[in-house]
Amino acid sequence: MSEPTTAAITLNIDGADVTVPSGTTILQAAGGRGCGIPTLCYGDTITPKNACRVCMVEVEGSRVLVPSCSRPVEPGMVVRTRSERVDHSRKMVLEFLGSSVDLSLTDHVDEWNAEYGADPTRYGADAATLADQPVKVDNDLYIRDYAKCILCYQCVDACGEQWQNSFVIEIAGRGFDSRVSTENDVSLPDSACVYCGNCIQVCPTGALMFKSEYDMRSAGTWDEEHQTVVDTICAFCGVGCNLSLHVQDNTIVKVMSPSDSSITHGNLCVKGRFGFQHAQNRP
Amino acid sequence: MDLKTRAAPPTDAEREAVESVLGPTPERSLRDVRGGHALKAKRHLLLPTLHAVNDRVGWISQEAIDHIAERLDASPAEVYGVASFYALFSMTERPAHQVHVCVDLACRANGALDEHDLPPGAHPSPCLGVCEQAPAAFVIDAGHVAQGVVAGHVTPVQIATWTAGATPSSADQPFRATAVPQAGDPSLVLLRRAGRIDPLSLDAYLGDGGFTALARAREVGPEGVIARVKEAGLTGRGGAAFPTAVKWDAVRTQAATPHYLVCNADESEPGTFKDRTLIENDPYALIEAMSIAALAIGATEAFIYLRGEYPRAEATLHHALAECRARGLLGHVGSEGFDISLRRGAGAYICGEETAIFNSIEGFRGEPRNKPPFPFQVGLFGKPTVVNNVETLYNVPGIVLHDGPANRRLFCVSGAVRVPGVYEVELGVTLGGLIDLAGGMREGSELQAVLLGGAAGGFAGPADLDLPLTPDATRAEGLTLGSGVVMVHDQHVDLVDQLRRIAAFFRDESCGQCVPCRVGTVRQEEAVERLAHGIDGTADGTVDLALLRDIGQAMKDASICGLGQTAANAIESAVVRLGVFR
Amino acid sequence: MVGLATVFGAGGGTSSYAEAEIADVIVMWGSNARNAHPIYFHHVLKAVNAGARLYVVDPRHSETAQFADRWLGLNVGTDIALAHTIAREIISAGLVHRAFIERATVGFDEFAAYVDDWTLERGEAVTGVPADAIRELAHAYATANAAQLCWTLGITEHHNGVDNVLSLCNLALLTGQVGRPGAGLSPLRGQNNVQGGGDMGALPNKLPGFQDIVDDLARAKFEAEWGVEVPAENGWHLTQMFEAMERGDLRSVFVIGENPAQSEADSQHATHLLESLDHLVVLDIYLTKTAQLADVVLPGSASWCESDGTVTNSERRVQRVRKALDPPGEARDDIDILLAVAERLGQRWHYDTHEDIWDELRRLSPMHAGMSWQRLDELGGIQWPCYSDDRIEPSYLHGRLWADDPAERGRLAPFSVVHDEPPVEALDDVYPLRLTTGRRLDSYNTGVQSGGFSSPNRMGETIDVSPEDASLMRITEGELVAISSRRGTIHAPARIDRGLRPGLVFMTMHFPDEVDVNVITIDATDPKAGTAEFKACAVRIDKLPVDIPLAAAGD
Known part of the structure; x- marks a missing residue:
C-alpha cells in the first residue's frame, strides 16, 4: 500500500463531495473497511490483488466496474457504491464463491448474501465445487483447508515478496483448477516452509488455521465468546514483536500479531507464533 | 527465499537443457557468492528455461524444477506455479512423442474428431491456428533437437499413425503461401511478399x-x-x-x-x-x-x-x-x-x-x-x-x-467457403463480399452463421451479408471484428456444439485470477451443457437462459481483463441473434 | 553495549527498524538475522525488494547470506582485519566523509596511519575474502546515501568482541553513516530484554537509565528516592562473578531467569563452581540445570504473559507486556517474589501496582521520563530517549554529531585503534577444525522455552560439516561422530551443509540435554564486556567405531 501523498483530490461518492490525499483508493475515500462496501481479498497488511471483485463500484465514464480497494482516486471522479450493476456483480461474486467453496467461517457472508439477494444454491447440486476436498493436516502447527480457499492471494503474497520472502506457496494450475500449492503439492514438511504462520494471519476465510483451533473446533470446544485477547511482547530474541494472545480457559489457543504494529505489521516467526507452549505446560 | 535442498540432482539432460539458456552451472564458491539482484534479474529467462527442459525431456521433473529454482534465485514453488500455468508443459512424466489434436471451432466444423473420440495418446488442443487447413494436429518430439510439426487436413488414420509413434513429415505441413489465396496480386500491401519472395532470404x-x-x-x-x-x-x-x-x-x-x-x-x-x-x-x-x-x-x-x-x-x-x-x-x-x-x-x-x-x-x-x-x-x-x-x-x-490511409485489413476466412485463407481487403468490404472473395460457399453449402471475431466475438446470420466489415458498423450491430476471424458455418454445422466448445474454451483458458471469470466461465459452461442436453428443468430453458444472462453480465462488468469481459459474447449473440436454445 | 557506549556515549542501536527500509546499502555482519531475528529481517527485505543492496559478512553461507547481493565468507575471528581493510580502502579511494570526520570525530589521523598497511591484498590473505569483494563492500558502504551496519553475536561472542564493535564503529565514522535517517549502527539483541535489562541498570557499573554508579550526583538522586545508601563502586559482570567464585570471594548467588550451568562456555567448570557455593537461590519458571543445583528455588512467572511490565527491544523501543494467564500452582509474579525477599531482608517496599514501579523509574531516569504507560499504549511503545511527555525524539540517535553548534554537537566520537587478534585457540594438527556456533530458526538458546512446541523443522543438535570435509572423513549424513576439543568430547550426528567451507564446522547450543556443546567451547572471555568466545574454538571430528545409539550421545 503506497503512502498517500499530500496533494488533495476531490471526488464525488454517492452524491457527496469527498476530499482526500492523492494516492488514496476509492475504498479508503469511502471510509475503508466497514463503510458498507463488502471486501474479501482486501486485508490490513497486504497490497490487495483485487481478485475477488466483490468491492466493485461504478465510476462514471468507465466501461466496466472498478475495484474500489485498488483504484486510486482521481480529481472529479464520480463514484456510485450502489447501483443495479454494482449490486448485480456483488450478488454474482457471492454466489460464485458460495457455490464453489465453503464460506462458513468467512465474516459477513450471510449478511451480504441477504443484502444482495445472493442464492448460491441456484446453480444446482451438480455445480462444480472445491468444497469437498479433504483438509491437509501434515504438521502439528497449522492446517490447510483449501475447501475454504477463495484464492485471495493474501497467503501467497504474505509468504512471498510482501512479507516473509519464503515463496513456499504459489498459485499453481490455471482457471478453476488454480490452487494454492507448494511445488508439486509436496507436504509442508517436505517444502521450505518455516512455519511463521504469516499466511494464517492474513487468511480471511479460515482456510489456514492453527492446529490448536482446528482440533478444538473439531472437538466442539472452540468458544470465541469466552476468549480474551491480550497484547504483549514476544519473549524470544531482542526484536520485540507484538503478540495478541487468544486465551480460553487460562490457555493460549492462538497467537496473532496486531496488523498496525510498526515492528511486525502482523507478522511473526515460528517461535513467536507457535512457541507459547512452554508457558502452559501446567501440572 | 528459504531453500530446502532435496538430495536428488537433475539428470544430465536436464542440466544441459538449463545450461543452454542460463549458461554453465557455477562452481560452489567458498568465500564469495554473488546473488540477490543480479540473479533475480535473470528471472525473465524462466519461461525459455522451462521450454528448454520440456523440449529436451518432454516433461519437467521435480529435480529439474529445483535446479531451475536454484539457478534463478526463485523458489521451487514459484517455478512450479509458473510451469503449471501453461498447457504445453507437464510436471508428470510423459513420452517424448506427443500428439496434440485440435478440437476447436474451425476443426470441429470441418470434421475433426471430438475430444472424447481421440485415440489413446492424443491430447485435445485448442485452436492451432491453421484453420484454413482444418482439421489440424501438432506433433512434438522432445529430444536433443526438439521437433514440432503442425499438419493440416489430418485424417483419423493419420492421427492413429502418429499416436502409434510416427511423426508427420514436412510434406504434411501446409505450404507457407497456401494460406494466402491472393498471393501475387499486385494490389496487396500487407501480404505483398507472400509467395513472391523467399521468406528465408x-x-x-x-x-x-x-x-x-x-x-x-x-x-x-x-x-x-x-x-x-x-x-x-x-x-x-x-x-x-x-x-x-x-x-x-x-x-x-x-x-x-x-x-x-x-x-x-x-x-x-x-x-x-x-x-x-x-x-x-x-x-x-x-x-x-x-x-x-x-x-x-x-x-x-x-x-x-x-x-x-x-x-x-x-x-x-x-x-x-x-x-x-x-x-x-x-x-x-x-x-x-x-x-x-x-x-x-x-x-x-x-x-x-x-x-x-x-x-x-x-x-x-x-x-x-x-x-x-x-x-x-x-x-x-x-x-x-x-x-x-x-x-x-x-x-x-x-x-x-507512402502517403495515404492505413485502410487495409486482414481477415481469416475459414469454414464452408471454397478457398479459405487470409484475405487482405480495403476496409469497408461487406461480409457477403468477403465470402465471395473466398470463392463463395462450398458446393452444397448454405450459410447458417458466421462467427466474427473469434470465440470472444459474436455470431452473424444470413441476414447480415450486407454488413460492412468496419469497426463502427460491426459495433453498431453488437458485433466486433476482433482479430479478423470470419468463420463461415453452413447448415451441417451444429451450432449448439460450437457453443459448448466456446464455453469449454473459456473455462479452460481462464487464468483463474478473478472470481467472475474463474467461476463464471465454469457456471456458464454448466448452463450451456444443461441447455444442450435439455435438462434445464424448464421446457423452454428460461431458467438457464436467465442464468446465462446473469453470469454474462457479471463477467462483463467485473472481470479484470478482456478474457472474462468477452467470455459470454459469442454465446449471448447466438442466443439473441440466431435463437439458439430457443 | 560497551563498544557503542565508548564511541557514542550511549549503549544502544542508533537506528530504528523502519529506517532499514529506507537504507540503500545494508551490511549484516556476523548476523544470521534470517534465523535469529526474522522480523527485523523483514524490514531489511523491504529495502532489498525496493532495490537496496545487501552484503552479508559471515564465515557461513548462512540463511541470511542466501538473500545477499554479495556474501563475504571470512575466516572466523578476522572481523577486525576485514574492518581495517575496508577502512583503508575507503580512505585510499578518497571516499571518506571529510566534513563529518572534521566536525564530529577525533583521532582520525592516528587511525588512518594505523590501518594504512591493511591493503586489500593483506586483507585477503588474513580474512580469506577475495580483495574484489572487500573493495566492492567498501565502496558500496561509503557511497551509499544511507547505509545500515547490523551485527549480532557473530561480532560480540568473541574474546575481543568489544574491539570488534569498535572496528565497525570506525567505518560509520569514516563515512558519516550514522546520526541520519536510515544511516546507522544496529546491534541486534539476542534476548528479548537484554536492552531493557541494561536500561534498568542491570549492569555492574550503571544505575537505571545508564547513569554511572560512580557519579555522586546520580547516586544521590537514587538514595533520596530509596532512602538507602547506594554502594559507590562498580560491581562484577558475570565472568568476574565466576572468577570470584573460583577465588572463593563470592559464596552466595541469587540467579534470576538464567541458566549458567548450561549456557556458560565450559559448562562442566561452571557447574562445579555453582555446586561449591555456600548458598544458591534460583528464581525461574523451570527447574533448570542451575535450579537443580540450588538450595532454594523460587517458582516465578513467565514475564511476557503472566505479568505486567515493560521490555525494551533492539531499536530502544519500550513496550508493554501484559498478563494474559495466571501462573500455575504456587508460582508467583517475580515482583511479588522480590518484594517478599526484600521484606525478609528487612526492607518494606510498597507499590500498589506494577505501574507505580514504572513511575518511580520515570522520576529517576530522565531518558524514560516521558513514557507513561498510557502513552506507551497509545503510541505502540516509545523509543528512548523520551525526556518529556509532550514530545517524541527522532527515531535515530546521535543526530547531534551533524549539528553546526559545537555545544549541541557535544562529545565528539573517537576513532578506535584496535588490534587484530586471532581467536584465542589456534588450529593445529590435533584440532584442525574451526567450530563456530549459532542459532536455528525454530529454537532459542538452551531450548528451555522453544523445546515445548512441535516444530516440523527441528532437527536436534548436529555437527554441520562441509561436503568436502564429510567426504574426506568418510562421514555420511546423520552419522553419529565424536567431536573433541581440548576440554572434552561430545557425540552428535553429522549434517552436511553446503553453506560451510572445508575446515569450518557448526553447532547450536539448543539441545544441551542431548548434546552439551558447551563442554567443548572455550571459556576465553572479553575483558571489556565479559562475553565468552562461543564463536571460535578448535575441534576435531572422529568417526565412531560402531553405531552408537543416539540416546547415548553426549554422555
Missing part, C-alpha cells in the same frame, strides 16, 4: 525494397514517424482498435527509461491465423517494422511473443533475426543499437492479453494486471511499453514510405 527482402522504410524513418525521426502513423489513421488490429500513434507518442514522452516494445504474436483466438501467415511468409518485414516502432518510441530492446504452437513461424523468425544480426541490421553495440528477443508462449490464450504478456515474458504466471496503471506508464519490467499486434506492425513500413 534476407537478400531477397533487401532486393524488394526491404529496410528502405527504416532508412526513411531515420531521416524523419521519431516525431516524423509518429506524425505519419497518425495521419494514416492506423489503429490496433488486435481487437481494440486503439490509435497506434497515440500509444507510441505516450511512451515516447515518458520520462522513465528504458522503453520497451512488445510485438504480440500470441495469436490464440480460435479461428485466427494471420500472424502465422505474415511471419511465415515475410519475417523481415516484421523486424523492419519493429525497428521503426522502436525508433519512434525510444526503445532499444523489443520482444516478439510468439505462441508456442507455431514451430515453423518460430524457426522462420529465428533465422531472420540471426541473418539481421549477422548483417548488422540488429544488435547492440554497447548501449547503442536495437535488438529483438523472441519469446515462445507455452499454451495459454490469456498471454495474448496486453498485460498478461508482460508477466509471461518476465517469468511470472501469465495473469493480467490491473489497469491503471496502463502499459504506456508501467509495462514490461515496470517500464513504459508499447504492445503492438503483428498486423498493426506490418502496416508501418508502408505508412513511412
Whole structure:
C-alpha cells in the first residue's frame, strides 16, 4: 500500500463531495473497511490483488466496474457504491464463491448474501465445487483447508515478496483448477516452509488455521465468546514483536500479531507464533 | 527465499537443457557468492528455461524444477506455479512423442474428431491456428533437437499413425503461401511478399525494397514517424482498435527509461491465423517494422511473443533475426543499437492479453494486471511499453514510405467457403463480399452463421451479408471484428456444439485470477451443457437462459481483463441473434 | 553495549527498524538475522525488494547470506582485519566523509596511519575474502546515501568482541553513516530484554537509565528516592562473578531467569563452581540445570504473559507486556517474589501496582521520563530517549554529531585503534577444525522455552560439516561422530551443509540435554564486556567405531 501523498483530490461518492490525499483508493475515500462496501481479498497488511471483485463500484465514464480497494482516486471522479450493476456483480461474486467453496467461517457472508439477494444454491447440486476436498493436516502447527480457499492471494503474497520472502506457496494450475500449492503439492514438511504462520494471519476465510483451533473446533470446544485477547511482547530474541494472545480457559489457543504494529505489521516467526507452549505446560 | 535442498540432482539432460539458456552451472564458491539482484534479474529467462527442459525431456521433473529454482534465485514453488500455468508443459512424466489434436471451432466444423473420440495418446488442443487447413494436429518430439510439426487436413488414420509413434513429415505441413489465396496480386500491401519472395532470404527482402522504410524513418525521426502513423489513421488490429500513434507518442514522452516494445504474436483466438501467415511468409518485414516502432518510441530492446504452437513461424523468425544480426541490421553495440528477443508462449490464450504478456515474458504466471496503471506508464519490467499486434506492425513500413490511409485489413476466412485463407481487403468490404472473395460457399453449402471475431466475438446470420466489415458498423450491430476471424458455418454445422466448445474454451483458458471469470466461465459452461442436453428443468430453458444472462453480465462488468469481459459474447449473440436454445 | 557506549556515549542501536527500509546499502555482519531475528529481517527485505543492496559478512553461507547481493565468507575471528581493510580502502579511494570526520570525530589521523598497511591484498590473505569483494563492500558502504551496519553475536561472542564493535564503529565514522535517517549502527539483541535489562541498570557499573554508579550526583538522586545508601563502586559482570567464585570471594548467588550451568562456555567448570557455593537461590519458571543445583528455588512467572511490565527491544523501543494467564500452582509474579525477599531482608517496599514501579523509574531516569504507560499504549511503545511527555525524539540517535553548534554537537566520537587478534585457540594438527556456533530458526538458546512446541523443522543438535570435509572423513549424513576439543568430547550426528567451507564446522547450543556443546567451547572471555568466545574454538571430528545409539550421545 503506497503512502498517500499530500496533494488533495476531490471526488464525488454517492452524491457527496469527498476530499482526500492523492494516492488514496476509492475504498479508503469511502471510509475503508466497514463503510458498507463488502471486501474479501482486501486485508490490513497486504497490497490487495483485487481478485475477488466483490468491492466493485461504478465510476462514471468507465466501461466496466472498478475495484474500489485498488483504484486510486482521481480529481472529479464520480463514484456510485450502489447501483443495479454494482449490486448485480456483488450478488454474482457471492454466489460464485458460495457455490464453489465453503464460506462458513468467512465474516459477513450471510449478511451480504441477504443484502444482495445472493442464492448460491441456484446453480444446482451438480455445480462444480472445491468444497469437498479433504483438509491437509501434515504438521502439528497449522492446517490447510483449501475447501475454504477463495484464492485471495493474501497467503501467497504474505509468504512471498510482501512479507516473509519464503515463496513456499504459489498459485499453481490455471482457471478453476488454480490452487494454492507448494511445488508439486509436496507436504509442508517436505517444502521450505518455516512455519511463521504469516499466511494464517492474513487468511480471511479460515482456510489456514492453527492446529490448536482446528482440533478444538473439531472437538466442539472452540468458544470465541469466552476468549480474551491480550497484547504483549514476544519473549524470544531482542526484536520485540507484538503478540495478541487468544486465551480460553487460562490457555493460549492462538497467537496473532496486531496488523498496525510498526515492528511486525502482523507478522511473526515460528517461535513467536507457535512457541507459547512452554508457558502452559501446567501440572 | 528459504531453500530446502532435496538430495536428488537433475539428470544430465536436464542440466544441459538449463545450461543452454542460463549458461554453465557455477562452481560452489567458498568465500564469495554473488546473488540477490543480479540473479533475480535473470528471472525473465524462466519461461525459455522451462521450454528448454520440456523440449529436451518432454516433461519437467521435480529435480529439474529445483535446479531451475536454484539457478534463478526463485523458489521451487514459484517455478512450479509458473510451469503449471501453461498447457504445453507437464510436471508428470510423459513420452517424448506427443500428439496434440485440435478440437476447436474451425476443426470441429470441418470434421475433426471430438475430444472424447481421440485415440489413446492424443491430447485435445485448442485452436492451432491453421484453420484454413482444418482439421489440424501438432506433433512434438522432445529430444536433443526438439521437433514440432503442425499438419493440416489430418485424417483419423493419420492421427492413429502418429499416436502409434510416427511423426508427420514436412510434406504434411501446409505450404507457407497456401494460406494466402491472393498471393501475387499486385494490389496487396500487407501480404505483398507472400509467395513472391523467399521468406528465408534476407537478400531477397533487401532486393524488394526491404529496410528502405527504416532508412526513411531515420531521416524523419521519431516525431516524423509518429506524425505519419497518425495521419494514416492506423489503429490496433488486435481487437481494440486503439490509435497506434497515440500509444507510441505516450511512451515516447515518458520520462522513465528504458522503453520497451512488445510485438504480440500470441495469436490464440480460435479461428485466427494471420500472424502465422505474415511471419511465415515475410519475417523481415516484421523486424523492419519493429525497428521503426522502436525508433519512434525510444526503445532499444523489443520482444516478439510468439505462441508456442507455431514451430515453423518460430524457426522462420529465428533465422531472420540471426541473418539481421549477422548483417548488422540488429544488435547492440554497447548501449547503442536495437535488438529483438523472441519469446515462445507455452499454451495459454490469456498471454495474448496486453498485460498478461508482460508477466509471461518476465517469468511470472501469465495473469493480467490491473489497469491503471496502463502499459504506456508501467509495462514490461515496470517500464513504459508499447504492445503492438503483428498486423498493426506490418502496416508501418508502408505508412513511412507512402502517403495515404492505413485502410487495409486482414481477415481469416475459414469454414464452408471454397478457398479459405487470409484475405487482405480495403476496409469497408461487406461480409457477403468477403465470402465471395473466398470463392463463395462450398458446393452444397448454405450459410447458417458466421462467427466474427473469434470465440470472444459474436455470431452473424444470413441476414447480415450486407454488413460492412468496419469497426463502427460491426459495433453498431453488437458485433466486433476482433482479430479478423470470419468463420463461415453452413447448415451441417451444429451450432449448439460450437457453443459448448466456446464455453469449454473459456473455462479452460481462464487464468483463474478473478472470481467472475474463474467461476463464471465454469457456471456458464454448466448452463450451456444443461441447455444442450435439455435438462434445464424448464421446457423452454428460461431458467438457464436467465442464468446465462446473469453470469454474462457479471463477467462483463467485473472481470479484470478482456478474457472474462468477452467470455459470454459469442454465446449471448447466438442466443439473441440466431435463437439458439430457443 | 560497551563498544557503542565508548564511541557514542550511549549503549544502544542508533537506528530504528523502519529506517532499514529506507537504507540503500545494508551490511549484516556476523548476523544470521534470517534465523535469529526474522522480523527485523523483514524490514531489511523491504529495502532489498525496493532495490537496496545487501552484503552479508559471515564465515557461513548462512540463511541470511542466501538473500545477499554479495556474501563475504571470512575466516572466523578476522572481523577486525576485514574492518581495517575496508577502512583503508575507503580512505585510499578518497571516499571518506571529510566534513563529518572534521566536525564530529577525533583521532582520525592516528587511525588512518594505523590501518594504512591493511591493503586489500593483506586483507585477503588474513580474512580469506577475495580483495574484489572487500573493495566492492567498501565502496558500496561509503557511497551509499544511507547505509545500515547490523551485527549480532557473530561480532560480540568473541574474546575481543568489544574491539570488534569498535572496528565497525570506525567505518560509520569514516563515512558519516550514522546520526541520519536510515544511516546507522544496529546491534541486534539476542534476548528479548537484554536492552531493557541494561536500561534498568542491570549492569555492574550503571544505575537505571545508564547513569554511572560512580557519579555522586546520580547516586544521590537514587538514595533520596530509596532512602538507602547506594554502594559507590562498580560491581562484577558475570565472568568476574565466576572468577570470584573460583577465588572463593563470592559464596552466595541469587540467579534470576538464567541458566549458567548450561549456557556458560565450559559448562562442566561452571557447574562445579555453582555446586561449591555456600548458598544458591534460583528464581525461574523451570527447574533448570542451575535450579537443580540450588538450595532454594523460587517458582516465578513467565514475564511476557503472566505479568505486567515493560521490555525494551533492539531499536530502544519500550513496550508493554501484559498478563494474559495466571501462573500455575504456587508460582508467583517475580515482583511479588522480590518484594517478599526484600521484606525478609528487612526492607518494606510498597507499590500498589506494577505501574507505580514504572513511575518511580520515570522520576529517576530522565531518558524514560516521558513514557507513561498510557502513552506507551497509545503510541505502540516509545523509543528512548523520551525526556518529556509532550514530545517524541527522532527515531535515530546521535543526530547531534551533524549539528553546526559545537555545544549541541557535544562529545565528539573517537576513532578506535584496535588490534587484530586471532581467536584465542589456534588450529593445529590435533584440532584442525574451526567450530563456530549459532542459532536455528525454530529454537532459542538452551531450548528451555522453544523445546515445548512441535516444530516440523527441528532437527536436534548436529555437527554441520562441509561436503568436502564429510567426504574426506568418510562421514555420511546423520552419522553419529565424536567431536573433541581440548576440554572434552561430545557425540552428535553429522549434517552436511553446503553453506560451510572445508575446515569450518557448526553447532547450536539448543539441545544441551542431548548434546552439551558447551563442554567443548572455550571459556576465553572479553575483558571489556565479559562475553565468552562461543564463536571460535578448535575441534576435531572422529568417526565412531560402531553405531552408537543416539540416546547415548553426549554422555
